[in-house]
């Protein structure tokens with residue numbers, strides 16, 4: 120298949136690009152190269168004849184039309200987005216413009232191309248979204264997000280993603296565009312931008328800096344290794360039922376405090392401190408406004424209908440991730456120089 124992947128220079132998009140090429144798909148990576156992008160993430164496939172890059176902003180409809188006409192994709196995998204909740208609190212307009220307006224332009228460009236080419240049945244528009252659109256769960260372990268959970272987004276980021284999910288479904292119902300939607304829990308793994316919790320903890324630990332934990336650390340997230348997410352996305356693209364959505368999650372719930380303590384224990388093993396433990400650097404900081412208490416995914420549909428299983432446990436995935444950061448210092452050092460990285464964001468109310 121020829122895939123048009125948006126956001127392929129980001130964290131998850133680059134994993135999709137690398138895996139898709141590894142499986143013999145052709146990939147056109149469409150990315151505006153915002154602060155969150157890094158072309159080193161796809162350096163391993165950049166010279167592959169199956170790979171092409173288009174430096175295009177998804178808000179630019181004319182450029183999107185040119186990309187569709189030039190590359191004639193069989194499917195779109197839409198990952199381009201503003202993705203950092205704390206940045207969405209400080210500056211929501213980029214989130215509305217890219218996540219909502221950009222998705223609208225991409226849908227229209229895809230619809231125009233699909234119509235012009237005779238509405239091929241096999242065409243897919245795969246919209247990649249988040250479990251944050253469902254809002255916040257109570258701590259009751261019986262309660263999980265299913266595909267039928269009503270939307271209840273609570274941050275500018277999740278509201279903009281929810282809006283984009285609605286647009287995608289409407290383009291299916293109204294125009295018949297063959298869409299699939301996935302909503303995934305928190306990802307972690309190699310190439311995770313160093314402003315997100317797990318890389319921040321690893322890199323601050325190594326630098327001897329405080330390990331910031333919002334509030335009392337009791338917020339719960341459901342963690343999935345990024346390569347397992349990419350694998351699930353390609354499976355849904357190939358075998359998912361048109362018009363359906365699939366929840367993707369690793370069934371690995373951890374409080375933020377438990378997660379940070381696990382990372383500290385791995386670092387204590389791999390790079391012991393001269394004295395004490397990395398956990399001594401844990402520092403509780405004021406909470407994020409509107410911080411959702413708990414996310415937890417029920418991935419039954421994806422498991423039962425499509426046979427998906429994650430390849431690693433969270434302990435294996437975290438161990439691999441810490442090792443990756445230890446082995447890739449030039450990659451993260453360069454990104455730490457970028458604006459806002461390393462500063463506390465998202466505290467304004």
Ligand SMILES: NC(=O)c1ccc[n+]([C@@H]2O[C@H](COP(=O)([O-])OP(=O)(O)OC[C@H]3O[C@@H](n4cnc5c(N)ncnc54)[C@H](O)[C@@H]3O)[C@@H](O)[C@H]2O)c1
Nearest residue numbers: 126128129130131151152153155156176177199200202306
């Ligand atoms: N990170 C997670 O844990 C997680 C979980 C579930 C779903 N998602 C979703 O997966 C997708 C990818 O997330 P990520 O963590 O890899 O994000 P990221 O911030 O690492 O990467 C986003 C990429 O999109 C590009 N981009 C941003 N605005 C653009 C625009 N206007 N035009 C073209 N490209 C643009 C950026 O340059 C970057 O390469 C997002 O849609 C996000 O909502 C993320």
